[in-house]
Amino acid sequence: MDEVTLIGIDLGKHVFHVHGQDAKGHAIFRKKLSRQQLLSFFSNLRAVTVVMEACAGSHWLARKLNAMGHVTKLISPQYVRPFVKSNKNDYIDAEAICEAACRPAMRFVEPRTEAQQLLAALHRTREGLVTERTATINRIHGILLEFGVVVPMSKATLRRLPDVIAIHDLPVRLLQIIQRLHEHYKYLDAQVVETEKELVAQLHGDENAARLLSIPGIGTITASLLASEIGSIAQYAGGRNFAASIGLVPRQKSTGGRAKLCGISKRGDKHLRHLLVQGARAVIQRVHKRNDRLGEWIRSMLTRRHSNVVACALANKLARIAWAVLTKHTEYQGSLLVRTS
The missing domain is CATH 1.10.287 (Helix Hairpins)
Structure with a gap:
């Protein structure tokens, strides 16, 4: 057990399959544990890195394991699937989670509070x-x-x-x-x-929410959902990364040096993307009342693109603005970002 450095967990409702391996990636053990046995097992284990797919129950379990001193990482299931070898079973899934976590460029999901x-x-x-x-x-x-x-x-x-x-x-x-x-x-x-x-x-009393509410097209429902879904803003390197996590950037099918962009990827939270697009439509309907740079950009886009395309493009821009105001601790005021703290 002293050699174990990484443990992958395939989550279930009542039964959990655990795969442990050393620093070189060699399998040390495989276990099948109940929900009660799982917490007992990790409470008696020295601090290790634990990885699992980001799904139902993973955020709760991540908080429990972090409280025990372990380092917990969550991976999106779509990034684990390519590492499943041959036939599929729960043990192979747990091993694939460990294999995916070892990749140096792997992206992880921030556990929710x-x-x-x-x-x-x-x-x-x-x-x-x-x-x-x-x-x-x-x-x-x-x-x-x-x-x-x-x-x-x-x-x-x-x-x-x-x-x-x-x-x-x-x-x-x-x-x-x-x-x-x-x-x-x-x-x-x-x-x-x-x-x-x-x-x-x-x-009320949430500074981030107040900043988000200053953005056109973002109301109470959208601001509260952003506050719950965005997690730690530091996990996104830029506004485009945040917009991409919601599925508001184009899909790419580029090859041979030729860039080919398709429609939006529609990845991430469907409800949040829907709210941002609807908020963008509301802004477009009242664009004649806007004299700032955003209004000029929308009117310019409407002369060249269909209103549905402009709505998705504006939703993308609103997501990037949300990242900017949260990162820079500012409020959106027309064409300027005014520092408040």
């Missing part, structure tokens, strides 16, 4: 509630349409839906069904509002 994970959980909860609320609205609309009733599904109409459909000659049982769905909609809408209040409350 508990606060960042709580913020991310709030976002996932809100996203699920919004999806359920939309599905409920569509369900009401579809059922009424089956009986020849067409009403606009605006918020004002939904608030007084029973009164709106009361003028139509509908079966009593149908009215009961609509009433039940309407109550469910009101519950989901209230839950969304409460979740958004929690997100706003968590942003």
